Amino acid sequence: MFDYLNPYRIFRINSTLQKIVFFCFILVLSLGLLEALFLSPEDYLQKDSVRIMYVHVPAAWISLGIFSSIAILSFSVFIFKNKNFVLISKSLAPSGILFTLIALVTGSIWGKPTWGTWWAWDARITSMLILFILYILYLLSFKIFEDENKSNKISSIIAIFGAINIPIIKFSVDWWNTLHQPASISLTEKSAIHSSMLIPLIIMTAAFALFSILIFLMKYNTELIKIKNKGLKRL
Numbered sequence: 522m523f524d525y526l527n528p529y530r531i532f533r534i535n536s537t538l539q540k541i542v543f544f545c546f547i548l549v550l551s552l553g554l555l556e557a558l559f560l561s562p563e564d565y566l567q568k569d570s571v572r573i574m575y576v577h578v579p580a581a582w583i584s585l586g587i588f589s590s591i592a593i594l595s596f597s598v599f600i601f602k603n604k605n606f607v608l609i610s611k612s613l614a615p616s617g618i619l620f621t622l623i624a625l626v627t628g629s630i631w632g633k634p635t636w637g638t639w640w641a642w643d644a645r646i647t648s649m650l651i652l653f654i655l656y657i658l659y660l661l662s663f664k665i666f667e668d669e670n671k672s673n674k675i676s677s678i679i680a681i682f683g684a685i686n687i688p689i690i691k692f693s694v695d696w697w698n699t700l701h702q703p704a705s706i707s708l709t710e711k712s713a714i715h716s717s718m719l720i721p722l723i724i725m726t727a728a729f730a731l732f733s734i735l736i737f738l739m740k741y742n743t744e745l746i747k748i749k750n751k752g753l754k755r756l
Contacts, residue, residue: 535742539735546731553728556721570634574718577627579726580620581649583733585687587617588652591659592684595677607673610680611663612741616733618656625649636700643700644693648686655683 557575591613594606628646629639640646659679666672694701714722 532742532745535738539738539742542731542735542738546728546735549724549731550728553721553724556724561718561721562715567635570631571718573627573631575721575725577624577631578722579729580623580627582726583729584617584621584624584649584652585690586730587613587620587733588656588680589684589687591617592680592687595680598673598677604673607677608741608744609737610676611660612737612744613733614656614660615740616736618653618660619736620729620733621649621653621656625653632700641700644697645690645699645701648690648693651686652683652690655679655686659683 553575557572561572561575563569563571591610594610594613597603598606625646628649632641633639659676662676662679663672666675693699
């Protein structure tokens, strides 16, 4: 059933995939930066400071998407007993924590001219900080526990219970009074963002997604080499 996810099948084509993804990333990123920095208009209130949105928002989206994927894979570990799901999750986590950090830092930078402060214990900001901590705990579980089965189980539990934070981040602006404005983009309603800003936002999101895939492939390849060098049994 999971033959296409066989780690050694992926290992054989990993190098080629990395080159393809890297080329696509550079191409899409270049187009995204051109649109975001030069072709998209400034905001009538925030002026050019709004351009940080093209980094902040995609980074937040990618960080949420990656943790959601890790949670689903972690849940699948208990159902299918497939250790490769742990390996995939472990390889996704570095890009997840990176984009969460980017979202927090750029949010702080954007908040200074917009809100007049670098940091506020706003519901969304705080829940994003919790997400960052969850990523750290997830990765630390592989370092702290030497027993492979125990570390796999603990990390999966952290991811599954940590997934509760995902809807909190998403709906925090609706549930509580926050400094963040409500969502401007919806799958069911017309976007509140003009197409001149929406298009570069989508392109930058695609660029970040490609970058996260590139990091995943590199990390996955490294993990497989470690397993091979240790002479461990097949996954």
